[in-house]
Amino acid sequence: MGGDDDPVWTRRRFLAGMAGTAAALMGITALFSAEAIARPAAAAPPVRDTICGILAFVVPGNDPYSRHQGVSTDRVGGATEDAAASLEHTFDHASPVPLLGRAGGNLPGAAAVAALVNMYAVTVDAGSLVGPFAAPFANLNHDAKARVFELLDTEPQFDGTMLTYVVNAIPTLAAFAAYSEVSAFDPDRRVLTGRPFGWELARYDGVADGWDEFAGYYRGVDRIEE
Amino acid sequence: MRDVIVIGSGGGGPVVAKELAARGLDVLVVEAGPRFADPENEWTHFEDDANNPLTGFFRQGPGDRSRTPWLRDLPQNSYVWQVAGVGGTTLHYFGNSPRAVPGVFVGYDGADRNMYDTDHLFPFGYDELRRYYEWVEATLPVQTAPMGTKERIFLRGAAALGLPHQTTHDTTVASHRAQQNAVLQPGGTAGRTRDPQRLRHPEARGCTMCGHCYQGCYLPAGAPRNLKAKRSTDNSYVPMMLTAEAWSPHGRAATLVTDATVTQVLTEDVHGETTARGVRFRTLDGEEHEERAQVVVLAAGAIESPRLWLASDLPNPNDWVGRGLTDHHMDAVFGVFDEDTGQTRGAGSNARVDLPGYGGIEQVGMPPALQAYSLAFSDSGIHGYGRAGGVVDDAGADTLGRLVGRDLLATLDDANRTLAALVITDDDVEPGNRVTRSTMLLPDEGGLAPKVTMRHRRRSERTRRNREYCTRKAVELMRAAGARSVHRCDWPPLILHAQSSMRMGTSGNDSVLDATGEARWVKRLFVADNSALANSLGGPNPTLTTQALATRTSEAIFRTYFGGDAWVGREDPVSSVDDRVTAAVIAQGL
Numbered sequence: 001m002g003g004d005d006d007p008v009w010t011r012r013r014f015l016a017g018m019a020g021t022a023a024a025l026m027g028i029t030a031l032f033s034a035e036a037i038a039r040p041a042a043a044a045p046p047v048r049d050t051i052c053g054i055l056a057f058v059v060p061g062n063d064p065y066s067r068h069q070g071v072s073t074d075r076v077g078g079a080t081e082d083a084a085a086s087l088e089h090t091f092d093h094a095s096p097v098p099l100l101g102r103a104g105g106n107l108p109g110a111a112a113v114a115a116l117v118n119m120y121a122v123t124v125d126a127g128s129l130v131g132p133f134a135a136p137f138a139n140l141n142h143d144a145k146a147r148v149f150e151l152l153d154t155e156p157q158f159d160g161t162m163l164t165y166v167v168n169a170i171p172t173l174a175a176f177a178a179y180s181e182v183s184a185f186d187p188d189r190r191v192l193t194g195r196p197f198g199w200e201l202a203r204y205d206g207v208a209d210g211w212d213e214f215a216g217y218y219r220g221v222d223r224i225e226e
Numbered sequence: 227m228r229d230v231i232v233i234g235s236g237g238g239g240p241v242v243a244k245e246l247a248a249r250g251l252d253v254l255v256v257e258a259g260p261r262f263a264d265p266e267n268e269w270t271h272f273e274d275d276a277n278n279p280l281t282g283f284f285r286q287g288p289g290d291r292s293r294t295p296w297l298r299d300l301p302q303n304s305y306v307w308q309v310a311g312v313g314g315t316t317l318h319y320f321g322n323s324p325r326a327v328p329g330v331f332v333g334y335d336g337a338d339r340n341m342y343d344t345d346h347l348f349p350f351g352y353d354e355l356r357r358y359y360e361w362v363e364a365t366l367p368v369q370t371a372p373m374g375t376k377e378r379i380f381l382r383g384a385a386a387l388g389l390p391h392q393t394t395h396d397t398t399v400a401s402h403r404a405q406q407n408a409v410l411q412p413g414g415t416a417g418r419t420r421d422p423q424r425l426r427h428p429e430a431r432g433c434t435m436c437g438h439c440y441q442g443c444y445l446p447a448g449a450p451r452n453l454k455a456k457r458s459t460d461n462s463y464v465p466m467m468l469t470a471e472a473w474s475p476h477g478r479a480a481t482l483v484t485d486a487t488v489t490q491v492l493t494e495d496v497h498g499e500t501t502a503r504g505v506r507f508r509t510l511d512g513e514e515h516e517e518r519a520q521v522v523v524l525a526a527g528a529i530e531s532p533r534l535w536l537a538s539d540l541p542n543p544n545d546w547v548g549r550g551l552t553d554h555h556m557d558a559v560f561g562v563f564d565e566d567t568g569q570t571r572g573a574g575s576n577a578r579v580d581l582p583g584y585g586g587i588e589q590v591g592m593p594p595a596l597q598a599y600s601l602a603f604s605d606s607g608i609h610g611y612g613r614a615g616g617v618v619d620d621a622g623a624d625t626l627g628r629l630v631g632r633d634l635l636a637t638l639d640d641a642n643r644t645l646a647a648l649v650i651t652d653d654d655v656e657p658g659n660r661v662t663r664s665t666m667l668l669p670d671e672g673g674l675a676p677k678v679t680m681r682h683r684r685r686s687e688r689t690r691r692n693r694e695y696c697t698r699k700a701v702e703l704m705r706a707a708g709a710r711s712v713h714r715c716d717w718p719p720l721i722l723h724a725q726s727s728m729r730m731g732t733s734g735n736d737s738v739l740d741a742t743g744e745a746r747w748v749k750r751l752f753v754a755d756n757s758a759l760a761n762s763l764g765g766p767n768p769t770l771t772t773q774a775l776a777t778r779t780s781e782a783i784f785r786t787y788f789g790g791d792a793w794v795g796r797e798d799p800v801s802s803v804d805d806r807v808t809a810a811v812i813a814q815g816l
Contacts, residue, residue: 058602058630071631086274093280096294097668142631146611149628153303153607153614162666165300168603168718171630173279175602179638180274180595190270202594202641204570207271209445210425210434211571213374214417218381218404218577222411223370224393226360 045107046134050114051087053138055079057145058171059178059201068132071142076197078178086182090173095166113170120148228254228519230783231505233488233534236314237769238755238776239525240463241362243480245780247470249790253480254517255467256507258526258672259310260289261484262460265444273595276441277318284309284318284442288671289485298529299664299677303605304719306529306678312484313460314527318440319769320574320590321408321456323368325359326771327397327582327764328352332732336398341583343688346550346655348760349732349741357795358774359395364799366457368770371405371576372412374435375568379645380577380589383707387699389579397580397766405576408457408770409433410803416446427453437591439574450811452802462802465811472810473800485510487671491522491538493748500541502751508671521750521787525776528724528757532661533676535728541747546738548661551678551727552762554585555685555693557649557717558600559623559700561709562637567645570594575648579703584692585651585765587700594641601637604628605682605718616716617683621694622701623714637713645709647700650723651693652765654686657736661727680719725768728757742786743779750787754779
């Protein structure tokens with residue numbers, strides 16, 4: 001799926017996606033959004049909606065992004081305000097310089113990530129420009145989101161560039177954020193403000209200074225000699 | 227003029243500094259990152275706070291976390307996971323301290339001698355390094371790891387594969403064992419209680435089995451710095467180098483300067499030979515400094531050392547500076563079990579399988595965010611949706627690739643019902659895998675950023691064979707241990723073990739260092755970090771061997787340029803937990 005021989009993935013379709021994305025980058029889709037957590041400014045890419053769409057894709061929950069993609073649960077998943085803010089902060093540090101050049105708006109960080117995945121979201125489904133969210137990516141169903149990443153992972157134009165690293169980092173860092181403490185963490189005081197949602201998903205006992213876990217030494221060997 | 231300047235205070239630099247400070251030399255250590263002087267108050271166990279690769283307190287970047295990290299240009303799907311600061315990448319390491327396999331040294335004549343990277347052997351025999359291993363193992367100290375739940379399950383699987391139990395330091399046949407770790411064994415209440423009030427030193431001693439090796443070791447609470455459980459160099463060699471006058475009869479404390487980036491190795495021509503004469507470095511206030519020394523030791527790590535060499539315009543006649551980077555071509559295999567695995571409890575890795583000629587497998591324990599990171603990191607695309615051009619199969623696992631959505635939720639439904647195995651491949655030195663300098667990223671304090679190229683889908687045939695062999699074994703191990711399902715991640719290069727990019731070797735055609743660790747083309751310049759390794763050691767974790775080699779290099783420096791005698795094998799090593807070190811650490815508020 002998604003290779004150069006895939007009828008869905010053609011140069012023509014890519015160029016169409018680029019055009020659509022240019023519109024997306026200008027915030028045109030914000031006019032259609034109904035459920036966006038954070039409405040973007042007219043000239044800015046819809047970063048928060050995109051990031052929430054990514055978090056919901058990687059760790060679905062009971063949020064609007066998960067429900068819209070058709071894969072949701074009855075619990076809080078990855079798409080929380082705090083996790084999204086943290087992930088944006090991470091992306092801003094991961095790529096502080098413009099990644100996409102003029103065609104991508106010379107955007108750095110989370111804005112570049114948003115532009116990138118939205119560009120390919122429109123490529124996968126031009127209809128994603130219209131939907132409940134400002135971000136085309138967030139308007140896709142789960143399968144289509146997966147196809148976006150397959151296209152990104154196989155995009156020959158990225159070969160030998162840092163974009164291959166960035167593309168891989170998007171879902172990886174999203175997974176890390178969703179299961180970390182950031183959904184219930186005060187970064188200034190560096191203390192929990194509640195039980196992180198990701199910990200609940202993983203039934204994690206939480207951090208500790210130690211456990212009564214010592215079970216002796218394997219086959220009674222507690223030291224070895226030459 | 228100093229006697230010796232050491233650039234970097236990670237796994238190797240403090241070893242040289244401690245050894246030469248113990249001989250009474252005037253040693254300056256310059257570290258680009260911060261020093262965490264009060265980790266009990268500066269660190270937390272929270273994964274994002276600690277390990278967010280871009281914003282955590284353990285990252286490759288300045289101590290001020292509001293500032294941009296020191297990025298690397300990675301022109302492929304990959305990540306280089308290192309830590310800047312005093313302790314370097316040992317701050318988040320697991321303390322695993324196996325010796326290299328004998329087959330990667332010259333002179334090895336075992337029946338399996340052709341199984342290794344025979345084109346890039348160490349330029350001396352394994353027996354030559356043995357006494358340095360023993361010295362470092364006594365100094366750290368290295369001890370046999372205890373068992374917890376995850377180790378019991380992992381070793382149950384290993385034993386079921388028919389692998390014998392190894393009870394020696396030297397690895398000669400395929401086997402399984404508890405790790406030899408640079409982690410103090412649990413004592414007192416450590417490992418016997420979860421009550422934090424009863425886990426303070428000295429009631430608790432050694433590893434409290436908290437499950438947070440990767441977030442840095444500051445336990446047991448209240449313990450002097452040199453008695454913290456994990457022997458990362460900030461807890462072992464650094465306290466020793468800073469207190470050398472207290473425990474060595476002729477010792478002289480080393481000087482440590484942090485938050486100071488070396489921008490150039492200074493050289494001059496001496497009798498027609500390029501000769502190191504000092505360093506130039508920049509401190510946080512932007513001020514430039516120069517220090518001169520009789521000997522300079524490059525120990526900034528396998529990425530930064532070649533970068534600094536290139537930035538300094540030092541000679542590179544065979545073009546091998548930065549080449550030959552090895553990383554153990556890692557992969558990860560996860561099992562999901564119906565029983566409690568204790569995956570988030572206990573030390574990071576207390577059990578291993580060695581497969582000489584192929585590599586090995588380690589049990590690794592992680593809290594949930596790092597498990598999620600591991601499961602979502604792949605070179606094979608999103609499981610069930612595509613392959614992203616991936617070049618491997620599932621190696622017998624039930625699933626392959628990046629887990630997202632319901633697959634990730636199901637696998638991580640209980641962070642204590644997974645078991646993770648890290649595949650560490652005996653990978654080949656290949657010239658195309660290398661460190662250069664980037665013209666894409668903005669320069670940082672050190673100048674042009676490093677560019678790390680790993681041709682991971684085009685590794686040598688032997689490397690690919692070895693990785694598949696070890697991964698398949700890991701899958702078999704999980705099933706033998708009772709896993710309900712098994713997943714293969716197929717990691718792209720997750721460069722946790724960066725090695726051999728300034729390698730020593732038998733031939734001047736494909737190495738940077740001679741057999742003593744001295745640069746072939748710059749006199750009085752030595753390299754003493756993972757980059758000095760001749761190869762990937764056959765798969766074992768690199769830190770112990772780097773430290774043994776750095777000890778050997780220290781002797782070479784002392785003999786060659788200071789007229790001294792060797793000491794390893796002639797004197798008894800002082801342990802980093804020795805009472806004299808402890809008293810000095812307390813007295814100096816370290």
